[in-house]
Amino acid sequence: MIIYLTYNDQPSGVYWSQVTDVVEHLNTLGGPKVRLVALVSGRDFLKTRKAIKAHSPSAMVLPMVPTMKRWRMNTRIIAWVCRLLRPTGMVCRGPFAAWIALRMRERGLTKKVCFDGRGAYAAEWEEYRIIDDDALIAQFRPLENEAVNTSDFRLAVSHALVAHWRERYAYAGDAHVVVPCTLGNQVPNATSRSVDPPGRPTQHSDVRLVYSGSTAGWQSFELLEKLLVRVLDEQPNVSVLFLSKCDAHNAALQARYPGRVEVKWLDHSQVQEALYGCDYGIMVREDTITNRVASPTKFAEYLSSGLRIITNEELGDFSELVRKEGLGLVLDKSGTISVLTPTSKQERARLRSIATERFTKGAFLAEYEKLLHRLS
Secondary structure (H helix, E strand, C coil), X not given: CEEEEEECCCCCHHHHHHHHHHHHHHCCCCCCCEEEEEEECCCCHHHHHHHHHHHCCCCEEEECCCCHHHHHHHHHHHHHHHHHHCCCEEEEECHHHHHHHHHXXXXXXXXXXXXXXXXXXXXXXXXXXXCCCHHXXXXXXXXXXXXXXXXXXXXXXXXXXXXXXXHHHCCCCCCEEECCCCCCCCCHHHHHCCCCCCCCCCCCCCEEEEEECCCCHHHCHHHHHHHHHHHHHHCCCEEEEEECCCCHHHHHXXXXXXXXXXXXXXXXXHHHHHHCCCCEEEECCCCCHHHHCCCCHHHHHHHHCCCEEEEECCCCCHHHHHHHHCCEEEECCCCCCCCCCCCCXXXXXXXXXXXXXXXXXXXXXXXXXXXXXXXC
């Protein structure tokens, strides 16, 4: 038995594709059984538990100790879980979960710990102040350092993240695998489409850009706005779709470019159908450590919908991949952008094929098998 432990992660499309779907996939590989244990907020606990178990029926969903300042007290809860399940190993999403799991190893309640590093946690909290609490933010560097250097194995979302571990925490080992954020289990069937998607005529001259996701601070909206204003001013056949909640940022663009900027907030299950009607997916981020090591889930989702990518330098491993494989445009610091053209049917098929080959969980069989072997 292997436990996959998450702490204070709320249900979302990312959680389904990068947690519950991963657990499901690991359980198809013929190794030890993997069971999700999720510590979640007591607020709307029953609703959260129902949502997680709908995706992972065997999951053990438990209320965490209230307030993040007392997060270490959750060790008692996980100690009880370990005595019940007797895991040989634990995969831990983030530094809090890793710290708890390492205490379980100290007590002899599990043998091996894998740190599932989804990004540069300390850098993200320092750069974007996820919670405005200096004392809590100060805990992240030592927590991440311990997770990186004392875990038995590591799962990283990018080679850039491993390089960050080596530079900041002097990680010198090779007990890790790199698996980027992959497509959710409901997406791969769509990557085999051989016809134009609904709503997209075979011949069209207009170009539609799409930005899918939050417009929160760390998504670099000012940089995105600057790019879009330039494109919309210079290329009158271009329109933009925001798959986001309406806010002051995208509402201002709607007012400035009536009829050319649309904002929709859709259920996760409806997003890909909306992507099919677009030509380019936008992934423009500011130059921070957080973004240099990132593996945004939307990258694979854009490709699987047959979209070319517009990004900038230093976005995890993806900027170089876009340039090397001709997956779209990598903007230089001047922000100059060439004339955009519709994405052809042939190009859509190629992009979908790349998504299947490189961004499904089955593409990382060797990495996942190595993970299971090290924890069993």
